Amino acid sequence: MNKPYNNKAWLGVLPVLLIVAFSGVIPLMTVVNYSVQDILDFNSRFFVGFQWYTDTLQDPRFIDAFLRQLGFSASVLLLEIPLGLMLARGMPRQGLAASLLLVLLAIPLLIPWNVVGTIWQLFARSDIGLLGVSLNALGFSFNYTANPTHAWLTLLAMDIWHWTSLVTLLAFAGLTSVPPAYYQAAELDGASKWQVFRYVELPRLKGVLVIAVLLRLMDSFMIYTEPFVLTGGGPGNATTFLSQHLATMAVGQFDLGPAAAFSVIYFLFILLFCWIFYSSVMRNND
Amino acid sequence: MALIELQELTFRYPGAAADTLTPVSLSVADSAAFALLGASGAGKTTLLNLLSGLLRPTSGRILFNGEDVSTWAGRQRNVAQVFQFPVLYESMNVADNLAFPLRARKFQAAAIKQRVEVIASELNITDQLGHKASQLSLFQKQLIAIGRALVRPDVSVVLLDEPLTAVEPKMKWRLRRTLRRVQEELGVTMIYVTHDQTEALTFADQVAVMGDGKVLQVDTPERIYNRPLHEFVGYFIGSPGMNFVPSEQLHSSLSLVPGTKRIGFRPEWATLHAQNSAHINGRVTAQQLQGTDGGGLVGVQRLATEAGDLAVRGNLQAQVGQTVGVRLEQYLCFSQQGQLLVTPHE
Numbered sequence: 001m002n003k004p005y006n007n008k009a010w011l012g013v014l015p016v017l018l019i020v021a022f023s024g025v026i027p028l029m030t031v032v033n034y035s036v037q038d039i040l041d042f043n044s045r046f047f048v049g050f051q052w053y054t055d056t057l058q059d060p061r062f063i064d065a066f067l068r069q070l071g072f073s074a075s076v077l078l079l080e081i082p083l084g085l086m087l088a089r090g091m092p093r094q095g096l097a098a099s100l101l102l103v104l105l106a107i108p109l110l111i112p113w114n115v116v117g118t119i120w121q122l123f124a125r126s127d128i129g130l131l132g133v134s135l136n137a138l139g140f141s142f143n144y145t146a147n148p149t150h151a152w153l154t155l156l157a158m159d160i161w162h163w164t165s166l167v168t169l170l171a172f173a174g175l176t177s178v179p180p181a182y183y184q185a186a187e188l189d190g191a192s193k194w195q196v197f198r199y200v201e202l203p204r205l206k207g208v209l210v211i212a213v214l215l216r217l218m219d220s221f222m223i224y225t226e227p228f229v230l231t232g233g234g235p236g237n238a239t240t241f242l243s244q245h246l247a248t249m250a251v252g253q254f255d256l257g258p259a260a261a262f263s264v265i266y267f268l269f270i271l272l273f274c275w276i277f278y279s280s281v282m283r284n285n286d
Numbered sequence: 287m288a289l290i291e292l293q294e295l296t297f298r299y300p301g302a303a304a305d306t307l308t309p310v311s312l313s314v315a316d317s318a319a320f321a322l323l324g325a326s327g328a329g330k331t332t333l334l335n336l337l338s339g340l341l342r343p344t345s346g347r348i349l350f351n352g353e354d355v356s357t358w359a360g361r362q363r364n365v366a367q368v369f370q371f372p373v374l375y376e377s378m379n380v381a382d383n384l385a386f387p388l389r390a391r392k393f394q395a396a397a398i399k400q401r402v403e404v405i406a407s408e409l410n411i412t413d414q415l416g417h418k419a420s421q422l423s424l425f426q427k428q429l430i431a432i433g434r435a436l437v438r439p440d441v442s443v444v445l446l447d448e449p450l451t452a453v454e455p456k457m458k459w460r461l462r463r464t465l466r467r468v469q470e471e472l473g474v475t476m477i478y479v480t481h482d483q484t485e486a487l488t489f490a491d492q493v494a495v496m497g498d499g500k501v502l503q504v505d506t507p508e509r510i511y512n513r514p515l516h517e518f519v520g521y522f523i524g525s526p527g528m529n530f531v532p533s534e535q536l537h538s539s540l541s542l543v544p545g546t547k548r549i550g551f552r553p554e555w556a557t558l559h560a561q562n563s564a565h566i567n568g569r570v571t572a573q574q575l576q577g578t579d580g581g582g583l584v585g586v587q588r589l590a591t592e593a594g595d596l597a598v599r600g601n602l603q604a605q606v607g608q609t610v611g612v613r614l615e616q617y618l619c620f621s622q623q624g625q626l627l628v629t630p631h632e
Contacts, residue, residue, distance in 0.1 A: 184340055185373040187360045189387040189434070199386075203377040 028267075034260035052261035062262065064237065065245040066269075069221060072241060076159050076220040081213060083160065084167025085205075088175055089197070091168075102172070105165040113162075117229025120158040124230075144231065148238035151231050155239055158226055163219070167212045174208035175201060210281050214274055221270050242266055288351040288442040288475060290314040290337070295346035297332055306332045308499045309346065314443070314492070316351075317473040319466065321486035324496030325522065330479045333496070334445055337477065339363050350442050364442045366435035370451040372427030374419040374434070381406075381415040384433050391438070405433045408468055425457040432465065436474060443475045450485060462489060483523050487511070495519045511552075517624035520550050526586060526597040528552055530620070535593035536565050543627040546619040553586060553599035555616040564611020566591050570604045 035052055039045045056062050087105075092098045108116070126132035126143045135142035144150040178201060186196045224243040227233060233240035246266065250259035290313070297307040307329045314320045322330045335341040336348065339360030348356045355363050366387070374383050381402055388398040406412045409429055414422070419430060428449060435444045449465070450458045466489055469476050480486050486493050487507040494504045495518075503515040514520035520528030528550045533542055536549065561567050568591030576585040576599075583602040588595065589612065596612065604610050619627040 179371075179373075181369045181371070181373050184338065184360070185367065185369065188338060188363075188365060188367050190361045190390040191386070192390065195390060199375045199377060203375075 031260045031263050034256050035264050036261075037257055039256045048257065052258045053265065056258060056261050056265060061237075061245060065240055065242050068238075068240065069242045072155070072223070073217060073220040075156055076163070077213060077216055079156065079160055080164045080167050080216055081209070084164045084212065085171050085209075087164065087168040088171035089201070091172060093176060102169070105168055108162050108165050109169075111162075113225040114229050116158065116162050117226040120154060120161075120226070121230045124154045146235055148235055151235060151239050155227055155230060158230060159220065159223070162226070163216060166215065170208040170212045171205060174205040178204050206281075210278065213277065217273060217277065218270055221273070289316045289349075290443055290475065290477070291347075291349040291352075292333075293347045293349065295333075295336065295348065296344045297329075297336060297341060298344045305344070306499055307336075310499075310501050312494060312501055312504065314475060314477060317475055318492060319469050319476050319478070319490045321478045321480065321490035321493045322496060323480060323483060323486040323493055323523075325481055327498075328496040329499040330481075330496050331447065334367075334447055334477070334479050337443070338365055338367050338445055364438070364440060365445060366438065366441050366443075367445040367447065368428070368432050368435050368449045370448045372424060372431045372452065374427055374430055376418075376420040378419055379415070380411065380417050380419055380422075380430055383419050383430055384415075384437050387434060387438050401437055401439060405437050408436075408471065409433050409464060425453050425461065428453055428461060429464070432461075432468075436468060436472060441474065443477060446476060446478045448480050448482075449478070450480075450482075458485075465489065483525070487523070495522065497522070513618070513626065514550070515626045517548070517550060517620050520618070524552060526553055529556070529596045529598075531566060531591075531593040531596070533619075537567075540565060540614065540617070543619040545621055546627055547622045548620045548624075549614075549617045550620055551614050551617040553597040556596075556598045556612050556614050557600055558587070558598060558604055558610045559613045561609065561611040563613060565614050566593055566596070566612040567609065568592070568596065568612060569609050570606050571595075573602050573606060575602065 036047060036049060037045045038048045038051075091101055111119070123129045124131045124142075124144050126136055126145075132142055132144070142150055144154040182200045183196065186200050191199070222243055223241055224247070227239050227241060228244060231239045233244050243266075246259060246262050249255045249262060292310055292312040294309045294311055295307060296305050296309050298305045310329075310333065322333060324330045332341065336343055339355075339358060339362075343356055346356075347354050350363065375386060378386070384402045384405055385398050388401060393401075402415070403412070406415055409432065411426070411429060411433065414426065414430075419427065422430065432446075432449065435441070435446075446465070450461055453461055462485060465476075465478075468474075478486065478489050487510070491506065492504060493507055493510050495502045495510060497516075497518050503510060503519050505513075505515075510519065511523055514523065514528065517528075517530060521530070529552075530548045530550045532548055533546045540549070542549070568589035570587055571590050572588040574586045574588070575583055578584065579601070584600060585602050587598045587600075587602060587604065589598060589610070591612070598612060621627055
């Protein structure tokens with residue numbers, strides 16, 4: 001068999017390669033380059049090998065921030081995915097009410113992230129915020145600026161408020177793809193509500209749920225703006241997550257080498273988690 | 287298995303100006319193979335949804351074995367349905383799909399296993415029990431869906447909503463034959479909804495022809511064909527359908543029931559002759575060959591006559607363009623409203 005070869009086709013890929021190179025590969029390689037050097041100033045730098053990597057992985061501040069990050073992402077996923085699913089299942093499938101709800105749900109997604117942080121920063125304040133004052137008036141001594149647990153709960157509440165809509169919208173789109181005959185068949189078969197969810201809806205929601213989990217996993221793992229505005233990482237370091245720790249190192253202390261090593265490790269972890277999740281879900285898929 | 291009775295059933299969709307079903311009364315015998323035949327918009331899907339409990343009748347009653355189930359939910363009625371396209375639990379394998387209605391109704395594990403095996407062997411799908419439902423062909427999926435509808439031994443009625451629509455044409459006859467055999471062997475009451483007269487007339491012992499929200503005739507396939515009670519039924523059934531000729535257009539010599547406005551005859555009830563002995567004269571406009579009979583060609587001949595276009599089935603001895611006479615060997619008389627009048631032959 002003679003396959004026609006047309007190497008001019010490669011020229012067609014060139015624009016994409018250039019864009020990806022400038023947007024992704026070159027910046028990433030710059031970071032990789034920094035991560036193996038000790039940069040004292042722009043004129044004096046020297047190669048240190050993997051020292052920054054070993055240092056970072058042994059740094060207790062990194063490990064703490066990493067564990068906090070894991071806890072935060074896990075909580076966010078465990079709360080937002082089921083909540084989003086429940087909301088989507090409870091929504092009417094069509095009509096005016098459905099359209100209105102979709103618009104309402106989209107609103108938190110449209111607000112700039114630092115505004116979300118500011119809204120909750122004010123909302124939860126124990127001196128003037130509606131939530132903080134109400135809780136205190138009800139007898140709970142609530143102060144998220146002083147109490148780490150309160151800071152965490154406020155942060156989680158904010159993230160749920162901000163992002164559950166995304167899960168709901170994706171799940172809603174998945175649910176509308178279930179033909180009515182499937183519900184009718186399940187009804188006649190005498191299926192329970194749980195069985196309808198498990199065997200009729202869930203198989204058809206799988207695709208959108210994978211996307212929802214991946215998006216929320218990556219996003220929550222990279223969260224920066226909202227905790228920066230809401231708690232500034234405090235009290236103490238209670239809500240300092242990886243990105244904020246990184247920003248402090250790179251911008252605050254100008255430790256470019258260690259910050260670059262940190263970035264590469266950070267990037268690889270996100271990649272790893274997404275890959276583990278995606279491949280484990282897709283392996284069961286036939 | 288149950289005797290199904292519809293009493294003066296009407297239905298109007300909320301906000302609609304007119305009834306989708308005007309009073310419908312029907313009785314489907316226990317263990318019968320029953321077909322609901324009608325063009326789209328005749329109300330047959332609405333009737334099916336009323337039977338399955340998806341809709342509630344506006345008035346009238348639905349009785350299963352004498353018990354009024356009109357307001358019962360679908361799951362309480364103990365009915366099963368096969369849909370236009372295969373509806374399966376795609377994440378399960380074939381065996382679990384078949385077992386699902388029994389499991390949902392808390393049958394004993396041993397009874398479930400035994401019943402699944404019975405149904406699988408009945409449908410010749412025993413070798414597929416371990417396959418995943420999503421991997422099967424459309425034909426096999428629909429077969430599994432039929433199996434799931436039949437699996438409950440106590441099911442009152444199995445509703446089939448155009449079950450052959452999604453199946454490829456050469457598989458249709460196989461599935462239809464399987465359905466018919468299983469219906470007889472298991473003695474299940476089946477109501478088969480279709481717009482396809484071949485499906486209805488070959489599947490069912492009793493056919494109800496629906497038109498415009500009404501049941502026009504309930505009868506055996508033979509009588510539906512030979513003695514349509516309404517012009518619409520005669521025209522709708524048969525390919526080509528029944529010919530209708532205004533009675534004043536006839537050259538006398540036919541005995542008509544008083545009040546006859548039109549007479550109807552099947553294409554094969556007429557023969558072509560010389561003009562002087564005919565009831566209607568016309569010109570052959572087209573011929574459609576359908577086979578041979580004793581060396582001669584047979585088929586359908588289309589004629590343009592003073593009484594309108596007609597179709598006559600038989601020997602193709604005339605030429606296209608030739609002027610011929612049509613002799614009616616058998617015919618039915620219909621009133622102004624299109625109702626059948628008792629024929630002089632009977």
